Amino acid sequence: MYRIGELAKVCEVKTDTLRFYEKHGLLAPSSRTESGYRIYTQTDADRLRFILRAKAVGFTLAEISELLSIELDKANWACADVKGLVDDKLSHVEQKIAELERFRRSLSSLSQACCGGPESAEHCSILEALETNCDQIRCENHRHDAKQTHKQ
Amino acid sequence: MYRIGELAKVCEVKTDTLRFYEKHGLLAPSSRTESGYRIYTQTDADRLRFILRAKAVGFTLAEISELLSIELDKANWACADVKGLVDDKLSHVEQKIAELERFRRSLSSLSQACCGGPESAEHCSILEALETNCDQIRCENHRHDAKQTHKQ
DNA sequence: CTTGACCTTAGATTTAACTCTAAGGTTTAT
DNA sequence: ATAAACCTTAGAGTTAAATCTAAGGTCAAG
Ligand SMILES: [Zn+2]
Ligand SMILES: [Zn+2]
Ligand SMILES: [Zn+2]
Ligand SMILES: [Zn+2]
DSSP states (O other), rough: OOOHHHHHHTOOOOOOHHHHHTTTTTTOOOOTTTTOOOOEEEHHHHHHHHHHHHHTTTHHHHHHHHHHHTTTTTTGGHHHHHHHHHHHHHHHHHHHHHHHHHHHHHHHHHHHOOOOOBGGGOOOOOHHHHHHOOOOOOSSSOOOOEEEEEEE | OEEEHHHHHHHHHOHHHHHHHHHTTTTOOEETTTTTEEEEEEEEEHHHHHHHHHHTTOHHHHHHHHHHHHHHTTGGGGGHHHHHHHHHHHHHHHHEEEEEEEEHHHHHHHHOOOOSSSBBGGGGGHHHHHHGGHHHHOOOOOOOOOSSOOOO
């Protein structure tokens, strides 16, 4: 039996978070004291840990709600249903990774094209790429107009 | 010279977006008609394309504001400043990718541990992993209690 | 001269997951 | 018995980047 602050401490979340989960139907305390304080049982704590593990693999709270309703009524759901949720999430995550990979490659090209030195940005390859077309980044370092080479 | 709807069309954004960029200091039309309609010049259009290219490589609008203020006053900024913005963004993107990669690996393990069949989820490896510890996923397929093997 | 496409504004709504605030009641220890 | 720590509620604020709404003004064509 835990009060909200105790459960929050053992699970390393804030009391606000537990009230938020309750408001959103993810986790309600099994009972209340006469004065209205929330009382969580071990079962409640286990449910919270389920939620936190699901969060740790990337599920949103809406998805976790689905998982919890399956968890509470396993007999009426199939492995296919559970795996479906996981696979949907997996492909979503893979899509997001692909987008970020595109960002990473573009940024990396931009970075490599710029000397990063103390010279004026008037001829910075990064700015030039953004002015014209990011696909056409000249990956060799740009030259600043002065005859002197870049300071190292 | 474009009116808002024309510029929106050639750059494939919504008029709402252009008004939003104006409200947030990213792009203001060079003038207005007597009746208040926005008039964008070619320079304005170029600035919009700069913004859109920067978005395409992952910069937020706040970061794009910084880039734009450098772009408008290149002589007083160094390559180092520009490259710094790019490198900060790059490491941020890499961090985000790393997190999503952890999600991807966990989800992939979960997916592989589940038969995905029409059998009851009572012994689903995915749910068991979320109940106990996601790090200890048995990657061989679980067995359902019935003697019959899973339907293919 | 009216229809329809386009434009104006300010402000509300969306999404996700909290986080914070204000104003007050309860428990526990000293 | 009083102070500190804890609890309660409803509701507002945060972040990012739009997107939508309402109520109304402008302009070209037929
Ligand atoms: Zn340089
Ligand atoms: Zn440079
Ligand atoms: Zn199965
Ligand atoms: Zn399963």
